[in-house]
Amino acid sequence: MTPGLPVDPVAIAAVALVTATVAVRLYAGGGLLSLRFLSFWGRARRIYMPVLDRIGKRLVGIGAENRARRDEFVADVADATPADVAAAVADAATYRTEVSVLSGLKTDWTGNVEVASVVAYAGPKPFPGAPDWLRDDQLHVFMFEDRGRVRVCAHYEANSWRPDKWRDHLFKGETFDAETGVRNTRAALVVDGLVHPVSRERDSDA
Numbered sequence: 001m002t003p004g005l006p007v008d009p010v011a012i013a014a015v016a017l018v019t020a021t022v023a024v025r026l027y028a029g030g031g032l033l034s035l036r037f038l039s040f041w042g043r044a045r046r047i048y049m050p051v052l053d054r055i056g057k058r059l060v061g062i063g064a065e066n067r068a069r070r071d072e073f074v075a076d077v078a079d080a081t082p083a084d085v086a087a088a089v090a091d092a093a094t095y096r097t098e099v100s101v102l103s104g105l106k107t108d109w110t111g112n113v114e115v116a117s118v119v120a121y122a123g124p125k126p127f128p129g130a131p132d133w134l135r136d137d138q139l140h141v142f143m144f145e146d147r148g149r150v151r152v153c154a155h156y157e158a159n160s161w162r163p164d165k166w167r168d169h170l171f172k173g174e175t176f177d178a179e180t181g182v183r184n185t186r187a188a189l190v191v192d193g194l195v196h197p198v199s200r201e202r203d204s205d206a
Contacts, residue, residue, distance in 0.1 A: 035098065037099060041116075045114070053065040073153055075194075085152055092188035117142040121159065134159070141153070141154045
């Protein structure tokens with residue numbers, strides 16, 4: 001190690017995690033993150049993310065679980081499944097939409113644990129010919145089950161697959177925009193008929 005250079009353990013851990021996951025992705029293929037595996041990844045994330053959360057907090061002081069914010073609320077959707085919501089997001093997306101595996105496992109304001117998480121990639125590519133999953137940004141849509149409905153939340157943020165954007169993504173930097181994420185996701189749900197164009201009821205804490 002070069003003397004005099006500061007060591008940021010969070011940076012090392014974040015870049016190492018992303019780089020290792022990218023290597024696995026390149027080896028196994030992006031089909032593993034297809035929306036047809038949404039339910040599988042939802043269950044898997046509820047198993048392995050709490051483990052990563054404990055390890056991350058112990059080693060670098062940052063966990064893999066966090067809270068959904070009220071300003072990320074899109075809608076409580078009745079008579080639909082997380083797969084229906086994911087399909088609506090994919091239908092409206094310009095670029096690839098797939099299951100999110102790098103995002104933290106979220107709990108909403110009433111204690112529901114996330115059941116599904118997808119990202120639709122956006123923004124420019126880092127170089128010509130790069131795959132969509134390396135675009136600068138992403139629309140992150142995450143879902144909970146609440147009293148027989150699918151609670152949909154969203155935000156716009158830096159792409160979690162880009163090691164050069166780890167700080168922006170991890171600490172909700174300049175790219176993070178809850179309003180844009182909510183607006184774009186709601187528009188997608190309206191087009192697919194999952195929510196009414198003017199209805200945006202927010203549940204109480206009860």
